[in-house]
Amino acid sequence: MPKQGPVIIAPTHRSRWDALLVSLAVGRGVSGRDLRFMVTATEMTGIQGWFIRHLGGFPIDLKHPEFTILAHSVALLKEGEWLVIFPEGGIFRDNKVHPLKRGVGRIALEVLAQQPDSSIQILPIGLQYDPSCPTWGSQAKIEIGKPLAVSDYEATSMKSSSEALTLTLQQCLQALIDKSLFKIS
Structure with missing residues (x-):
């Protein structure tokens, strides 16, 4: 796990419990760092919304991703924060990593473009539950991957x-899921 510098934590998304599990796995109690969460606006309602806000969540609207969200995320990371983004963009309960949204890479590379000496990294995390639709007492499996150094990807155009x-x-996320003890059908 990274010891310093900005980090984008990129877990698979399997349940509404994921934010809590990620906080327990890599948050303040383990890393000494508070986490910030990019969360869809629809998840920020009711008791769940209250809980997510207290875990460090801030809302985004996937239908209208504003430049301000990109700017806010980049600003947090330039300050050395740890930002959790679920790159699949939704909850999926199977063994497959679904196509990732482009935001994680774009945000990470934008931090590097604005702060060339940044040591920004992406920390892949594979999450699974047994049963796949967790209830109270379900088992959870968390696999933390090797951090990806964003600077290794800056040689070409922003898009490529x-x-x-x-x-x-x-590929890293799928390898973590494949390594998991739970084989959900």
Whole structure:
């Protein structure tokens, strides 16, 4: 796990419990770092919304991703924060990593473009539950991957760098799920 510098934590998304599990796995109690969460606006309602806000969540509208969200995320990371983004963009309960949204790569590369000496990394995390639709007492499996150094992907254009970084992240996440003890059908 990275010891310092900005980190985008990129877990698979399997349940509404994921934010809590990620916080327990890599948050303040383990890393000494508070986490910030990029969360869809629809998840920020009711008791769940209250809980997510207290875990460090801030809302985004996937139908209208504004430049301000990109700017806010980049600003947090330039300050050395740890930002959790679920790159699949939705909850999926199977063994497959679904196509990743391009935001993780774009945000990470934008931080590097604005702060060339940044040591920004992406930390892939594979999450699974048994049963796949968790209830109270379900088992959870968390696999933390090797951090990806974003600086390894800055040699080409922003678009091709982002695509390469996203592909590598997708492969890392699938490898973590494949390694998991739970084989969900």
